[in-house]
Amino acid sequence: DVKVTQSSRYLVKRTGEKVFLECVQDMDHENMFWYRQDPGLGLRLIYFSYDVKMKEKGDIPEGYSVSREKKERFSLILESASTNQTSMYLCASSISSSEKFYGYTFGSGTRLTVV
């Protein structure tokens, strides 16, 4: 089974800190995604990547950046954390072949609290 591992389950950070959320997948998937999940809003796409060193903005990229130096790792960076970035962050990966696309495999999530 594909595993998507997020480095932290819970994080508490202070306003203004630079925050790194790490995500690693072990099945050679080309595509990786970062979502945030908030009650009543579902999942909203922050950034995604179709290949190493490639990144594209999702629906809500403001205040975030990403890094994909290796195929298996996709990092989400909060340049200067703010309280409105308190949320559950979900990483996901998928294969890019249309014949084999079966949706995403998700990590367990990181619940970030910014105080």
Added chain:
Amino acid sequence: AQSVTQLGSHVSVSEGALVLLRCNYSSSVPPYLFWYVQYPNQGLQLLLKYTTGATLVKGINGFEAEFKKSETSFHLTKPSAHMSDAAEYFCAVSPNDYKLSFGAGTTVTVRA
């Protein structure tokens, strides 16, 4: 951009009763369709998917969904609810570009 509408943010059913979760989408091309389930403090787990072929799709834990192109719907059902079905359920759509758009989610509670 895709739009996914899940009717009802909360659904309460009795144990043994039918579970019906509604999902409608907007898409200009035949999409890929998915249902995911999320248990508390966990990531999302794939329940079932429709890509091509038979429009009635069976998934894990006794769930199934039917793709109705004319109604742009992909409703999720389970004939008999179990206490373990209490969770949040998300419908998702991809217009074949490998990027999923999610509905707002429906929380299911099961009454004993």
